[in-house]
Amino acid sequence: MKIVVCVKQVPDTKNGVVFNADGTLNRGAMDKVMNPDDKAGLEVALQIKEKTGAEITVVTMGIPDADAVLREAFAMGADKGVLITDRCLGGADTWATSSTIAAGIRNLDYDLIITGRQAIDGDTAQVGPQIGEHLGIPVISYASEVEVDGDSVIVQRQYDDRTHKLKAKMPALVTCLAEEITPRYMTPGGIFEAFDKEVTVWGRNDLKDLDDGDIGLAGSPTKIAKASDKVRKGAGETVNLDPTESVKYIMEKLNEKHVI
């Protein structure tokens, strides 16, 4: 069995966010981590590997330094890694990203594709399902548990107030939730081995069946008008009134601000 896991290197927002002039993220200037949902997806793949002996190929798209996220995946137990990197692929929105990654995955053998639900830097939750659409395979999102049963995958799908148990024939794509799946730690020896492993690097020319109009900033229908750090809320106002007076005060404020 062959599993492809898509991972993204995302900014570690603990140390602040840096933007380029065009509103896109300056990824090179920030500390980076493996996106938490993707790490959960990798954990799911590793658990399947333990049971079935599956081979795991991890795919990422990003700047040349993004190979670090593949090495982290190796150190957790992944077998192979592919880095898709090319200047012309930069600034991609979800459409261009999913088109590019799907083209990369077409170069690989796979039974199951696992992605995270969404990346913490974009929060769109679109790339995983879009990859599935591009490849014409079934997609199950929001997985909290994934199990392989013969040529099918059985997924516990988590909604806010309910769960669904779904079965799909492979090849299929599943997106995973970090809240439900705790990823394993790397091991020190795994880290050392990870740096001896070869990462496959693909540029634009290695990607077949991909239209130039579907890649990079130019191929992205979404344009970022403006991006900024979160605007801090004001300190607020404290009043000390009895309950009736408090309600009256709040109603006056809401009227004054035209909220009601």
Next chain:
Amino acid sequence: MDFTLDKKHEMARALFAEFAEKEVKPLAQETDENEQFPEETVKKMQKLGFMGIPIPKEYGGQGCDTLTYVLAVEELSKVCGTTGVIVSAHTSLCCDPILTYGTEEQKQKFLVPLAKGEKLGAFALTEPGAGTDAQGAQTKAVEDGDEWVLNGSKCFITNGKYADIYIIFAVTDVIEDARGRKNKRFSAFIVEKGTPGFSFGTKEKKMGIRGSATYELIFEDCRIPKENLLGVRGKGFGMAMHTLDGGRIGIATQALGIGEGALQCTIDFVKERKQFGRPIGAFQNTQFQLADMATRMEAAKYLVYKAAMAKQTQKVYSVEAAQAKLFAAEAAMAVTTKAVQLHGGYGYTREYDVERMMRDAKITEIYEGTSEVQRMVISGSLLK
């Protein structure tokens, strides 16, 4: 000359830091307060390969290097000095001498399970009458057929009772020199827990690293197979000293971690704590104290890393290890003391980590060779 860690070591540091933050820090206060050996944490570390970091893969280890091991002890000690010393004593004082002096059979039988994390190790040299002066040791081993018979006791043994495999030093021969003075010759032995005649005495009640199990070991006609002699008969003292050179790098690292941990706690505290309407970090006295603390720990870090690199590349690294331990231990003591001072009354309470860190730091100036012994080693190399 490059003072930065490469990507591989940075990733290893990130792993140890994440583990320390998530798994060790939440238990550090409780471990200290209850004098409780952190068995669950040790099991987790064993599973992740933390107990065999610098040991080659063919002996069950992780196949990393001394620097990676140092990064592990540093990150663990930043949040819990107890956890740091458990790894250090196991790796430097038990795995390392078996790797260095053991026969292939001994390595397969003892080192593999130690490095794989299936067993925990300890080292026993100190005796009630023999600390810095190892010649005062009374524990004897007598050859009897296919066995050695051990009698005597050891004290202050880290990982005592919880460890499965112990490196024990005992007097096997007494040699008279040309002037008729008697000199004891030591040999090293590998002794397994559960061997008849091997028992545990008092558990020490300590000032710091209170979760670390420190026990007295008692040997009463304890018979061990002949093949458990480690290294060459009569060469045990040299083996102990060489092992302690490596151990001192571990303790220097523990001190480094404790000092760095206390510095970070203090940085966080002075940003929050307000006096006279301002965070105390806004006062120049606080800023200057922090600058001195950070500079001291940075200097300690480079001495420790230098010693780690020396162990990786040199046959003899006694001076580097002694300098690292001397400086890092004294830096940790000074920095944790300042950390308590900057925390004011809160720093004197057990609610704040710096109180524990100051108690933990003290032992680094004492065990595996006091600061005075380190000065002897360093000056000895200058005046030879």
